[in-house]
Amino acid sequence: MSIQWFPGHMTRAKRQIQDKLKLIDIAIELLDARVPLSSRNPMVDEILHGKPRLIVLNKSDLADPKTTEKWMTYFAHEGHECVSVDSSTGTKVGEIPIKAREILQDKINRQISKGINPRAVRGLIVGIPNVGKSTLINKLAGRSIAITGDRPGVTKGQQWIKVGTQMELLDTPGILWPKFEDQLVGFRLAMTGAIREQILNIDEIAYFAIKELADRYWPALQERYDLETPPSDIEDNQEIVRIMEDIGRRRGCLIGGGRVDLEKASGIILRDLRAGKLGRITLEAPYDNMPVRKK
Numbered sequence: 001m002s003i004q005w006f007p008g009h010m011t012r013a014k015r016q017i018q019d020k021l022k023l024i025d026i027a028i029e030l031l032d033a034r035v036p037l038s039s040r041n042p043m044v045d046e047i048l049h050g051k052p053r054l055i056v057l058n059k060s061d062l063a064d065p066k067t068t069e070k071w072m073t074y075f076a077h078e079g080h081e082c083v084s085v086d087s088s089t090g091t092k093v094g095e096i097p098i099k100a101r102e103i104l105q106d107k108i109n110r111q112i113s114k115g116i117n118p119r120a121v122r123g124l125i126v127g128i129p130n131v132g133k134s135t136l137i138n139k140l141a142g143r144s145i146a147i148t149g150d151r152p153g154v155t156k157g158q159q160w161i162k163v164g165t166q167m168e169l170l171d172t173p174g175i176l177w178p179k180f181e182d183q184l185v186g187f188r189l190a191m192t193g194a195i196r197e198q199i200l201n202i203d204e205i206a207y208f209a210i211k212e213l214a215d216r217y218w219p220a221l222q223e224r225y226d227l228e229t230p231p232s233d234i235e236d237n238q239e240i241v242r243i244m245e246d247i248g249r250r251r252g253c254l255i256g257g258g259r260v261d262l263e264k265a266s267g268i269i270l271r272d273l274r275a276g277k278l279g280r281i282t283l284e285a286p287y288d289n290m291p292v293r294k295k
Contacts, residue, residue, distance in 0.1 A: 017047055020170060023122060025107070026052045026100050028169075030127035030136065033063035033084055035283050036071045038188040039128050047126070052103050053080055054123075056096060058132040060084040067282040074286035087136035096140065097121070097167045120162075124170045130194045137161055137169055188212075188283050193274050206266030209273055210247075211240050212283055220279040224272065225250055244269070 027048050032039040036057060055075050060068055068084050075082040081099050085092040100121050101108065108118045125133050138144050140163045161169045187208045189195050213221045215234050221227065225247045231239035241262075248254070248265030255261045272278055 014043065014047060017124065017126065018049075020124065021049060021051060024051065024124045024170060025104055025121050026054060026123045028054050028056055028096065028100070028123050028125045030056050030058050030125055030131050030133055032128075032131050032192055032194070033057040033060040033068050033071070034192055034281060035188045036075075037284055037286075038185040039131055039192075039194065041126075041128055044126060051124075054096065054099050054103060055080045055082040056136070057082065057084040058087050058127075058136060061086040061089065061091065062276045062280060064280050064282040067285050070286055085136070087132045087139050090139045093136065093139045096136075097163060100167065120165060121167045122170070123167060128189070128194050130192075140167075140169065191270065191273060191283065193270075202266045202270065203262050206244060206262075206269045207240055209269055210243050213273075213278065213281070214240070214243065216283070217278065217281055220281065224278050 027044075029040070029044060057063070057068060057071060063084075072082045072084060081103055083092060083095045083099055085096070087093060100123055104121060111118045125137065127133050141161050163169055186195070187205065190200055190205045191209045191212070210221070211234055214231050218230050221243075222230070227243065227246055227250075231243060233239055244262060244265055245260040247269060248260035248262065251265060251268050253261045253264040253268070273281070
């Protein structure tokens with residue numbers, strides 16, 4: 001299955017972001033800590049034209065903490081400051097304005113040396129749909145300003161939001177890119193909820209999820225659904241389907257003749273994964289020959 005999604009408002013958002021670049025000091029690139037590379041829009045480097053950048057790994061409460069540390073090291077080697085946060089609870093969110101000012105400290109010092117009183121740092125938050133931008137903005141602002149929703153494509157416009165006296169943020173709609181060259185990226189974004197389920201075959205997404213989890217986190221999968229036998233071969237389609245059917249039976253997803261309703265079982269699997277009910281899971285890790293993007 002080929003997964004593609006590039007609504008018209010995303011094309012407009014890309015153009016609007018580029019128009020606003022001259023107004024901002026720093027870009028805050030928000031990634032999903034469970035899929036940092038897959039949730040990193042390859043168009044962002046082109047869009048931002050070398051603006052200073054802070055990378056924020058959001059939803060870190062749902063991600064494997066050891067792998068998150070590896071990703072932070074990776075981005076440091078890439079030349080970017082990075083912080084991991086949980087925007088839903090506000091954990092470490094307060095580090096974002098501090099880190100932003102640290103990155104811009106040379107510019108601030110030059111302004112002070114010229115007798116200029118530095119204004120609040122102006123930042124632009126950019127990221128793919130459903131990565132938590134609006135939730136993060138609300139936590140930073142200390143009040144409900146940005147519209148939030150547990151589905152992609154909620155934010156449609158742009159708005160400036162004050163964060164105390166030290167920062168102003170420009171919220172932008174989430175932007176996906178027109179084509180996923182690597183279909184693994186599409187599947188991982190679908191698993192974590194970055195792509196609307198209405199355009200997907202939910203059975204295929206859940207199948208891929210079980211395959212990934214059986215390979216990386218079998219004990220968590222086994223404990224959640226009281227499974228007995230791991231797949232003898234994760235590349236064996238029948239083995240993965242067997243596990244999906246076992247989960248369906250244990251969750252009462254039965255239809256006529258004692259058959260398993262795979263669509264209903266698939267929905268349960270994906271909701272559990274996205275809600276963190278399978279534990280703290282990261283679906284990809286940095287590796288030695290991973291390409292490094294230039295700043």
